[in-house]
Amino acid sequence: MEDDYSNDTTTVDAARAERSVWLMKCPPVVAKAWQASAEASEVAPLAKVVVALDPLRTEDQPTLQFTMEMAGSETLQMPKSYSLNMFNDFVPMCVFSETNQDGLAIEGKVEHKFDMKPHHKNIEEYGKMCRERTNKSMVKTRQIQVIDSDRGVPMRPGMMGLISSTSKEKKKAVPVKGPEVKRTRRDRRELEDIMFKLFEEQPNWALKQLVQKTRQPAQFLKEILNDLCVYNKRGTNQGTYELKPEYKKSVEDTASD
DSSP: OTTTSOSTTOOEEOTTTTOEEEEEEOOHHHHHHHHHHHHSSSOOOOEEEEEEEOTTOOTTSOSEEEEEEETTHHHHTSOSEEEEEEESOOOOOEEEEEOTTSOEEEEEEEEEEEEEEEOGGGHHHHHHHHHHHHHHHHSOOOOOOOEEOTTSOEEOTTOTTTOOOTTSSOOOOOOOOOOOOOOOOOOHHHHHHHHHHHHHHOSOBOHHHHHHHHOOOHHHHHHHHHHHEEEOOSSTTTTOEEEOHHHHHHHHHHHHO
């Protein structure tokens, strides 16, 4: 409600602000019966409240005793009499309603608060009604429905195993890998000479490039690179190998000769 009426221009009709109203907590069966009566076209009394005073009451008993008699309870198949237990201590409250002009109206302030429960003379009838309602809610209603399969064929119970769907569980084509080329290791000294010649062509090489150039196993190539090169973890040449300074000089001297 804060979002709907947070506008400062909302008007509140306070003409009935001082009217006394009762707040009552009632069982669901009573709330449903009253809601159905409110939606009916004919306006009829819902119930009457009987207030009794017992002159022989004890000190721990309330001064007034409230009983509610439901109107038309015979046709609704529900208990007729209910006891109203009044609360003396509760937070002050007001009742609001929405007006036709999208405003608010105060219907009154709560004077009495009650807890409604079946009267002791109807407690067995109320318990029976609750048990019947619980048993009814536990009964599963079975329905048979004719549906269409993905081929447009009407399906009935028992046909689930007879009609196979081509659209279900299609096997995905597994990509066929080409035959892996088995790389044989060269002589270590021979491979080092090839590596030096490659680093004469360019100073930085990625491992994948060197595998393609030398046609050697990557793991074997890494062992030689760890001895001859430095791996660049950052910078413009990140992810590449370059010769160690001592090998760079020997390569440069060989190239000058």
